[in-house]
Amino acid sequence: MIFAHAIGSTRYTFDSLRTLLARATPLRSGDVLAGVAAGSAEERVAAQFALADAPLAHFLEEQIVAYEEDEVTRLIMDTHDATAFAPVRSLTVGELRDWLLSDEATPERLAALAPGLTPEMAAAVCKLMRVQDLIAAAAKIRVVTHFRTTVGLPGRLSARLQPNHPTDDARGIAAAMLDGLLLGSGDAVIGINPAGDNVAATVRLLELIDALRHRFHIPAQSCVLAHVTTQLAALEAGAPVDLIFQSIAGTEAANRSFGVNLALLQEAYDAGRALRRGAVCADGSVGTNIMYFETGQGSALSANAHHGVDQQTLEVRAYAVARRFEPMLVNTVVGFIGPEYLYDGKQIARAGLEDHFCGKLLGLPMGCDVCYTNHAEADQDDMDTLLTLLGTAGVNYIMGVPGADDVMLNYQSTSFHDALYVRKVLGLRPAPEFEAWLKGDEFGRLKLEARTPERLLPA
Amino acid sequence: MSGITPGIWAARLRALTPARVGLGQTGVSQQTRDQLDFQRAHAMARDAVHARLDAAGLAKEIEGITGAAVVRMRSQAADRATYLQRPDLGRTLDAASLSELKALREPEPYDLVLVVADGLSALAVERHVLALLRTLLPKLSGWRMAPVCVVEQGRVAVGDAIGEALGAALCVVLIGERPGLSSPDSLGAYITWQPRPGRTDADRNCISNIRTEGLSYRQAAAQLHFLLTEARRRKLTGVTLKPEMPVLGEG
Numbered sequence: 001m002i003f004a005h006a007i008g009s010t011r012y013t014f015d016s017l018r019t020l021l022a023r024a025t026p027l028r029s030g031d032v033l034a035g036v037a038a039g040s041a042e043e044r045v046a047a048q049f050a051l052a053d054a055p056l057a058h059f060l061e062e063q064i065v066a067y068e069e070d071e072v073t074r075l076i077m078d079t080h081d082a083t084a085f086a087p088v089r090s091l092t093v094g095e096l097r098d099w100l101l102s103d104e105a106t107p108e109r110l111a112a113l114a115p116g117l118t119p120e121m122a123a124a125v126c127k128l129m130r131v132q133d134l135i136a137a138a139a140k141i142r143v144v145t146h147f148r149t150t151v152g153l154p155g156r157l158s159a160r161l162q163p164n165h166p167t168d169d170a171r172g173i174a175a176a177m178l179d180g181l182l183l184g185s186g187d188a189v190i191g192i193n194p195a196g197d198n199v200a201a202t203v204r205l206l207e208l209i210d211a212l213r214h215r216f217h218i219p220a221q222s223c224v225l226a227h228v229t230t231q232l233a234a235l236e237a238g239a240p241v242d243l244i245f246q247s248i249a250g251t252e253a254a255n256r257s258f259g260v261n262l263a264l265l266q267e268a269y270d271a272g273r274a275l276r277r278g279a280v281c282a283d284g285s286v287g288t289n290i291m292y293f294e295t296g297q298g299s300a301l302s303a304n305a306h307h308g309v310d311q312q313t314l315e316v317r318a319y320a321v322a323r324r325f326e327p328m329l330v331n332t333v334v335g336f337i338g339p340e341y342l343y344d345g346k347q348i349a350r351a352g353l354e355d356h357f358c359g360k361l362l363g364l365p366m367g368c369d370v371c372y373t374n375h376a377e378a379d380q381d382d383m384d385t386l387l388t389l390l391g392t393a394g395v396n397y398i399m400g401v402p403g404a405d406d407v408m409l410n411y412q413s414t415s416f417h418d419a420l421y422v423r424k425v426l427g428l429r430p431a432p433e434f435e436a437w438l439k440g441d442e443f444g445r446l447k448l449e450a451r452t453p454e455r456l457l458p459a
Numbered sequence: 460m461s462g463i464t465p466g467i468w469a470a471r472l473r474a475l476t477p478a479r480v481g482l483g484q485t486g487v488s489q490q491t492r493d494q495l496d497f498q499r500a501h502a503m504a505r506d507a508v509h510a511r512l513d514a515a516g517l518a519k520e521i522e523g524i525t526g527a528a529v530v531r532m533r534s535q536a537a538d539r540a541t542y543l544q545r546p547d548l549g550r551t552l553d554a555a556s557l558s559e560l561k562a563l564r565e566p567e568p569y570d571l572v573l574v575v576a577d578g579l580s581a582l583a584v585e586r587h588v589l590a591l592l593r594t595l596l597p598k599l600s601g602w603r604m605a606p607v608c609v610v611e612q613g614r615v616a617v618g619d620a621i622g623e624a625l626g627a628a629l630c631v632v633l634i635g636e637r638p639g640l641s642s643p644d645s646l647g648a649y650i651t652w653q654p655r656p657g658r659t660d661a662d663r664n665c666i667s668n669i670r671t672e673g674l675s676y677r678q679a680a681a682q683l684h685f686l687l688t689e690a691r692r693r694k695l696t697g698v699t700l701k702p703e704m705p706v707l708g709e710g
Contacts, residue, residue: 029544165476172476179472179480339543374504374638375543375579380497403479403489403497410639412501415479420487451468457475 001062005050012046018064020054021120022310023047024127026350030298030311030341037310052094052128056085059121065307065317070252071262076118076320084116093124100125100137100361110141114323114363119250119316122358126312134353135393141360143396145328147221147242147287148279149187149431151396152365157428158397159419160329160367161186161220164408168195170208170458176402177212178450181443183416184423185400187434188329188367189243189292191223195408202226203239208458210240215456217442219279219433221328223292228260228268235271243292243328244272250317253305262321265291269325282432289328294369295319296333297351298341311341312351316358323364329397330359331367334386336411338373345382348372352386356395367397371413380404380412387414391422398422477641497640504638509539512581518609520589521575524596529607530563532556532621536612549614550656552621556610560624563606571687572605572627572654576613580635583646587669587676588633591646594680599687615649615663622654629690630654631683636667645670648679650686652696662697664690 003014014020022036024047031037038044060080065073087109088096099105126134144152151158163176173192180186190209194201202224209222221242224231228246235241246265247258255261269291278287295318300306306314315332322330332355335348342348352368359366370386372378387398404415422428429435437443449456469481479497483490489497518529535551536542542549552560575588592607605625610617615632622630629652636645646669651658664686669679690696 033545033547163478165478169476172478175472175475175480176478179478183484340546343544374501374640375508377543379501379505401478402476403482403493405479405497405500405640407477407639407641410637410642412640415482415489417482417484417487417489420484424487451466453468453471453475 001058003050003054005046007042007046010042012043012050014047014050017054017059017062017120018309020047020051021064021124021127021313022308024051025310025312026127028311028341028347028351029339029343030301033340034301034306034308034311036308048128051124052092054093054124056091056093056096056121057089059118059124064120064309064313065251072250072252072255072317072321075262075324076317079324080118081115084113086116088113088116093121094128096121096125097128097133101133105137105140107140107142110361111363114361117362119320119358119362120313122361123313123316126354126358129357131350131353131389134357135389138357138360138393142394143360143363143365145289145365146278146281146285147289147328148219148281149221149433150281150283150285151188151329151431153432155428156431157391157395157419157423157426158188158431159185159400159416160188160397161190162193162399162401162406162413163190164193164406166195166408168201168205170204173205174208174212174457175453177209178453178456179402180400180416181218181446182450183400183420184430184438185416185419186218186220187431188397189221189223191225191245191292193225193409197226197230199230199233199237202230202234203237206234206239206241216446217437219437228264232268232271235275240277241272241275242277243290244268245292245294247294247299248318248321249295249299249303249305250314250321251300251305251307254300254303255321257303257305262324265321265325289326291325291327292329293322293327294331294333295322295355296337297355298337301341302337312354315355316362319359319362319364323362327365329367330364331369331397332356332359333369333371335372335376335378336369339376342376344377345379345385348376348378348382349386349389353389353393356390356393365396368395369399369413371399371411373411383412383414387418387422388425391426391428500640503643504640507580507582507635507638507643510581512577512584512611514609514611517575517585517588521592521607521609524589524592525607527606529609530559532560532608532610534610534612534614534617539612542612546614549612550616552617557620557624560621564624564626567603569605569625569627570602570691571599571629571631572608572622572625574608574610574618574621574630574632576610576617576632576634578613578615578634578647579637580644583635583644583670584633586644587646591633591669591676591679594676595683598680598684616656616658618649618651619654619656619658622651623656628653629687631687642668642670642673645673648683650683650690650696652690652694664696664700
């Protein structure tokens, strides 16, 4: 379909939905690198006008990545829920924005709408929204998940404890775990990025977390973020696998570059569910959300698997993959990929809020790794800004890294202190099970025993 | 000052990991000293990313070591902002550099071309390249060497175009790595058999973390020499070349 909009005497045309979405995207370096960005600010706003007039129903007719070529497109189309879509099927993208921000869009209606929206619809409306719109709409959507803790409740903000070490040294990782627990992090997950991707190390690290968890009766879940096949092998070797992690992207080809496809993720999901390691949570629900996914704008382009689609739309397509598997946690690692995709603090902040909003709109338990690398035009002030904005938007969880400095992955994220800050200024509390633990005798015992940390560490 | 000042347990934690564990608190926030320590580390990393390589000075110093003329070149990334946002341009030589190189091609092919590129840390190049070359070059006395090339605003893959233009069997790119908070001056070395545009990371072997606190010049030179010898013998580099590395003592 041809889309068009005139500004003054210039008529801008866009030859496909894919082109329209790309040209309407607020400026970011990755779309310029891909050669899909608008050529001028005026062209961009013309595309936004044209996109605002595009009927949502058209998104079910025109695919931006061919159905025959891409299993993510097939997943999106084959699982689309026409009944859930019905309340908005006559709207345009612009009208959807107005509806999302209206009082008509209650939390209940937004939750019911999620299976009726495709990623491309969510991405489209996001391109018409300012930062405050992304916050206002997302703040109405709560996605609550359970394993041993309950993550995503109103008034709560959880943290992933990320105790990485450059050589996976057990004592170094244990020291960072103790530090994070003492500062109230770990209620989303205790998740280690291993330096080396192998089964033996994965088993060893899972056992390390599990031993500490049992010793102090910590209501938390663990994860070692190796490749999914490595985690499956660890699971088969009898390792205590709680959450199963994988990085995912928005096209079949990009997922292939990560060494995964939908069938493999289904296999992991089935294997993890069968372990039944989740607990009865504070509200009586049994924890059955076992998947943990990470995403990030630009990953498809970096794998040369973007099909001429802009990076924000592709990011939301990754959420279609995620929601298939009822994940416990999903987070965008927003600033990790580097300045050729998100150049500076402004681009990173907007992308983080876009990802959070679009994920929540599609029904995902969105967290965010608020982060940057040293070659991005960003610093800790930019992280404070995005962290505070995400807190107001109701983000499910953030990262807790010792001093915000990840000494294994060589990037900067948010610290245990940062999590305490955002909880304090916004009146947010940890997950209820973890909050109770922090007030109880077991935490008191951890504090006492941590005074001689060497005794707590693996021999 | 109010808050929790970390005690002896914090020092014990810190002894176990390079991570920033055991930090104190004022309220819930970090204390001034810890915050400034972080800012100092970030400032060093930022300065390293944006430092301009003194290519003329470096070329002169390398000429002092090799006794041969060094070729100075530029990528198509005109400045640092472009370099950071357009990795494709940092991988491509500008037209003048390319034509100059082609004139240096000789009838008999070179065994090896050494390329020095600023990458993401000119600091790493300025601190470590000369010392590494002094250790490495004597090991390569039997090799037919192309002129050493110094590239400004270059990425690893710029070596592919250089190697192809010169007709070199192997290319080593010595390049400043992305600075971490605790490592603003880490140098990497990437080895590519039959370099030509289109090679990917899977086609290369890499030695990373060459710096005072990391891999020593002696270790790096020995590993490089070993990999180069193996690559020439087996006529390949990349994931299929996984030779047993020689184990070296420090000294």
